[in-house]
Structure formats: structure tokens, C-alpha cells
Amino acid sequence: MSSIQSLAALIKPVGSLSPEMTISDVADQLLQPSHKAFLSLPVVNRQGRPLGLISRYRLQDIFMQRFGRDLWGKRSVTEAVNTESLVIALDTSLDEAARIVTAQLQYPITEDFILVDKHGCYQGLGTVLDLLKAMESRIDQRNQALSRALQELKNSQAHLIQSEKMASLGQMVAGVAHELNTPLGYVKNNVQLLRDLVQPLLELAAAQAQLSQCLQDPATPTDTVEAIFSRVQQATDQASPATFEEDFTPLLEDTLYGLEQIGELAVSLKDFARLDRAMSEDIDLNDCVRSALVIARNALKDKALVTTRLGELPLLTCTPSQINQVLLNILNNAAQAMTNSGQILIKSWADTRCAYLSIQDNGAGIPNDIQQRIFDPFFTTKAVGEGTGLGLAISYKIVQQHGGTIRFASEPGRGTRFVISLPLSQPSPLQRSA
Ligand SMILES: Nc1ncnc2c1ncn2[C@@H]1O[C@H](COP(=O)(O)OP(=O)(O)O)[C@@H](O)[C@H]1O
Ligand SMILES: [Mg+2]
Structure with missing residues (x-):
């Protein structure tokens, strides 16, 4: 038409x-x-x-x-x-x-x-019916164009939401890789040192084996026994208990500490392993904070000093991977709002209904005229490539789907504080994806 x-x-x-x-x-x-x-x-x-x-x-x-x-x-x-x-x-x-x-x-x-x-001057006649038909066909065409545009918008929005997820995933992977590198580096170093230190022990074991063999054989000439005996003596000097005490013990402890750190990272990773992971019933929100901090450590370390004051929280029902995504985004925004000597204070507490998290930064703050818009999808004040404007929109949706609230107060030049509340028990089954 x-x-x-x-x-x-x-x-x-x-x-x-x-x-x-x-x-x-x-x-x-x-x-x-x-x-x-x-x-x-x-x-x-x-x-x-x-x-x-x-x-x-x-x-x-x-x-x-x-x-x-x-x-x-x-x-x-x-x-x-x-x-x-x-x-x-x-x-x-x-x-x-x-x-x-x-x-x-x-x-x-x-x-x-x-x-x-x-x-x-007269030019001709028109009929109302023709006019109404023309209008109807135009409305039809506009509707078609609008529904095409709507579909395209939905597609690109889905795409962006996915890329925001991938961005936090990518950032997490980069952060974790970096975090893994440090303990891996010194564990490797320590093991190399231990390998060298173990040489005298192996020599001592070999010398002692030789000695006990020749002692069992009465035909062994005395000078051979003496030679072997002095080899044992030398090896014993090289592998004195004092050396163990000085070198071995700290190296082993250091290595164990490194391995523990690696293990800790693995636990943090587990929460992030699947972004769509189902809800769990017994989550300690403080654990989410700790693992988000491990993941974000790399992004935060040159920007801000993080202090935590985590109170005792009852376990609650939530999707930890999604809560982690919220925390990561808020921490990331805080880091991006810092110029120098940044400080981030994270607090948690609970009452009979909800658990609360407060994340406060002393960054640039949010100008009054844009405070209304920060939760809008695609609203960003950051350069292309630095921000998609989806982080807070997704966070809002996630918290809302958990039956909670996300609020903020900000003073330009002094900083921003986000407070999240999550109900201790879920009234209705959660929708899983944000
Ligand atoms: N802690 C903060 N300090 C200052 N501005 C913030 C803070 N958190 C959010 N904002 C503002 O809100 C906007 C939207 O944030 P967000 O939805 O995470 O998108 P993005 O970080 O990709 O810009 C940011 O561009 C920034 O202007
Ligand atoms: Mg953001």
C-alpha cells in the first residue's frame, strides 16, 4: 500500500x-x-x-x-x-x-x-471517506515502521546488556589473572629454591645408604669405611638442622600462604563462574563483599584504599553472582570517580527484615542535575569505551528482582554513598536473569 x-x-x-x-x-x-x-x-x-x-x-x-x-x-x-x-x-x-x-x-x-x-479558487472536491482511508493506511505504515524500530531497539539493548555482562566478566578475568600471578610467582620461586636446598639432603641420604651397606659387609677395607664415613660427615655438615630451620621453614610457610591465596581466589571465582547461576538460600552477603573485593582488587589498588566494617548478617536468599555484579559495578564506579587518595568504606548491618550494604566513596560526587538519571539505561558521563551507562540500570533491576532497594546520596566534590537493602526472605520466586 x-x-x-x-x-x-x-x-x-x-x-x-x-x-x-x-x-x-x-x-x-x-x-x-x-x-x-x-x-x-x-x-x-x-x-x-x-x-x-x-x-x-x-x-x-x-x-x-x-x-x-x-x-x-x-x-x-x-x-x-x-x-x-x-x-x-x-x-x-x-x-x-x-x-x-x-x-x-x-x-x-x-x-x-x-x-x-x-x-x-476552486480546484476540485475531496471526500471524507478517501481522506480517512489515506490516514488509516499512513497509520498502518507508521505502526509497521515503529514496530520494526522497536524490535531493532530491543535487539541492540539485549546486545548491550550482554556486552556489559561480558565487560564485567572480562574485567573480572583480568583482575583474577593478575591476582593469581603474584602468589604463583613466589610459589614458583620458592619451589625452585627448595629444589636447590634439597640437594644436600639427597647427598646425605645417598652417603648414609652407602655407609650402612659397607658396615653390613665385614670384608670392607677399613680405609673404604673411613672414606665413606667422611662423606657422610661432610653431607651431614651441609644439611645441618640449623639450615633447615633457617631456610626450609620460612620457604615452606611462604609457599603454603601463596597456595592459600590461590585457593581463596578459586573460591571467589566460583561465585562468578556462571553469571546466571541460580538462587541460593544461604548466602552471607559479607562473603559476596569479600569476593567482589578480591576480584576488584586490581582495579581499585591504585585508586582507593578500601576499608570494611562488616557486621554480622543472617544468611539470606539471593543469586550471589548477580549481587556480585552489582557490587563490582558500584565499586568500579567509585574507583572511576576518584582523582587521588581515594577512600572507599564498605559497611554491612541487618535488622529483622533486611540486610544492608553501604558503599561510600570520597570521589567526585554526582552533579545535582543528573542525579535523577543515573539509573536510566544508557545514561553515562563517561567517554565511549569507558562506560556503557548500563551498570546501574542492570544493578537496579537485579536488586529490584531480589525485592530490595538501591538508594544513593551524593554531594558533588565530596563523594557518593550507595545503600543496598535485601530482604532476608524472598516473598516470591526470583526471576533469574536481569
Ligand atoms: N560513585 C559515583 N561517583 C560519581 N558518579 C557516579 C558514581 N556512580 C555512578 N555515577 C554516575 O552515574 C553514571 C551511570 O553509571 P553506570 O550506570 O554504572 O554507567 P557507566 O559507569 O557505564 O557510566 C556514571 O556515568 C556516572 O556519571
Ligand atoms: Mg558503571
Whole structure:
């Protein structure tokens, strides 16, 4: 269906009647084959200006009267013309024309209207029905275009949400890789040192084995026994208990500590392993804070000093991976808001209904005029590549789906504090994905 753009496309070039004609003349005109299709005919003066429309209904009324034709036939058509008919300029937009017509719509709706040029001269007739049909087809087309645009928007939004998830995943992987590198480095170093330190022990073991073998054999010559004995002596000196005490013990302890750190990272990773992981019933929110801090350590370490004051919390039901995503985003925003000597204070507490987390930074703060908008999807004050504007929108959605709230207070130049509350028990089954 091609869309009709202007009134000109709807125009019917209908010939006009002159005011000098009689009503009988007009009746004859309306019977002419060329005019049969029209419900009315315009009456136009010598200057081309329309005086009004005369309709078939009007003539029918007149001639149906008793002696109607005799009484009215010889009178001027101007006595029967409808002088209040609609006159619309051809350059009126379709929407405006539709507005004018519908505002004055009367029965029958197949009424015609007179179209004039910009000098007010008659150009042709239009019908209300055609106009309404044109409007309908335009609305159809607009609807189609709108639903296409909506679909495209949904697709790109889904794409962006995915990339925001991937960004936090990517950041987490980079952070964890970095965190793993440090303990891995010194564990490796220590093991190499231990390998060297173990050499004298191996030598001692070998010498002692040789000694005990020759002691069991009475035929061994005395000088051989003495030689072996001095080898044992030497090896013993090299592997003195003091050396163990000094070198081995710290190295082993250091190595164990490194391995513990690696293990801790593995535990933190487990929570992030699947972003869509199902809800768990017995989550300690403080654990989420700790693991988010391990993950974010790398992003935070040059930016801010983190202090935690975590109170004792009852276990609650939540999707830890999603809560971690919220924490990571808030921590990340805090880090990005810092210029120097940043400080982040994280507190947790609980009452009978909810557990609360507060994350406070002393960064740039949020200007008053944008505070309303920070939870809007795609709202960002950051450069392309630095921010998608989705972090807080997703966080809001996640917290909302958990039946909780996320609020903030911010003072430009002094910092920002986000407070999250999460109910201790979930009233309804959680939807899993944000
Ligand atoms: N702690 C904060 N300090 C200052 N501004 C913040 C802070 N957290 C959020 N904002 C503001 O809110 C905006 C939206 O944040 P967010 O939804 O995470 O998107 P993004 O970080 O990708 O810009 C940020 O661009 C920033 O202007
Ligand atoms: Mg963000």
C-alpha cells in the first residue's frame, strides 16, 4: 500500500455550477453520467470562489415535497446551496485536513469537501471517506515502521546488556589473572629454591645408604669405611638442622600462604563462574563483599584504599553472582570517580527484615542535575569505551528482582554513598536473569 502524502492525491476534478443556474438545471446536471459518481456539486462564482456545495440529498428533499419541483425549479441554485460546507486549502497537510474534517464530521460521513488553491479558487472536491482511508493506511505504515524500530531497539539493548555482562566478566578475568600471578610467582620461586636446598639432603641420604651397606659387609677395607664415613660427615655438615630451620621453614610457610591465596581466589571465582547461576538460600552477603573485593582488587589498588566494617548478617536468599555484579559495578564506579587518595568504606548491618550494604566513596560526587538519571539505561558521563551507562540500570533491576532497594546520596566534590537493602526472605520466586 503506497502512502498518500498530500491532499492533491485525493482531489477529484469535478466541474462546478454557476450561481445563475436554476435548481432544475442543477438537477439535470446531477443526472449527467459524468457527475453520477458525485454526491454533491460545487457552486462557484465568476471569480472562481466557491459559494458552497449542493448535494443530492438536498435536491431529493426539495423534489420530494408536494409540488416541490414547481415551487423550487425556477429559483436560483444559491437558495439551495449549503454555504457552510467545508473548504480546505490544497496545501493543508493530511493530518491537519483530517483534524478539520473530523472536528466537523456530520452524518452522512461520505460528505464531500471543497479544495481551493492558495488564492481561494476552486480546484476540485475531496471526500471524507478517501481522506480517512489515506490516514488509516499512513497509520498502518507508521505502526509497521515503529514496530520494526522497536524490535531493532530491543535487539541492540539485549546486545548491550550482554556486552556489559561480558565487560564485567572480562574485567573480572583480568583482575583474577593478575591476582593469581603474584602468589604463583613466589610459589614458583620458592619451589625452585627448595629444589636447590634439597640437594644436600639427597647427598646425605645417598652417603648414609652407602655407609650402612659397607658396615653390613665385614670384608670392607677399613680405609673404604673411613672414606665413606667422611662423606657422610661432610653431607651431614651441609644439611645441618640449623639450615633447615633457617631456610626450609620460612620457604615452606611462604609457599603454603601463596597456595592459600590461590585457593581463596578459586573460591571467589566460583561465585562468578556462571553469571546466571541460580538462587541460593544461604548466602552471607559479607562473603559476596569479600569476593567482589578480591576480584576488584586490581582495579581499585591504585585508586582507593578500601576499608570494611562488616557486621554480622543472617544468611539470606539471593543469586550471589548477580549481587556480585552489582557490587563490582558500584565499586568500579567509585574507583572511576576518584582523582587521588581515594577512600572507599564498605559497611554491612541487618535488622529483622533486611540486610544492608553501604558503599561510600570520597570521589567526585554526582552533579545535582543528573542525579535523577543515573539509573536510566544508557545514561553515562563517561567517554565511549569507558562506560556503557548500563551498570546501574542492570544493578537496579537485579536488586529490584531480589525485592530490595538501591538508594544513593551524593554531594558533588565530596563523594557518593550507595545503600543496598535485601530482604532476608524472598516473598516470591526470583526471576533469574536481569
Ligand atoms: N560513585 C559515583 N561517583 C560519581 N558518579 C557516579 C558514581 N556512580 C555512578 N555515577 C554516575 O552515574 C553514571 C551511570 O553509571 P553506570 O550506570 O554504572 O554507567 P557507566 O559507569 O557505564 O557510566 C556514571 O556515568 C556516572 O556519571
Ligand atoms: Mg558503571
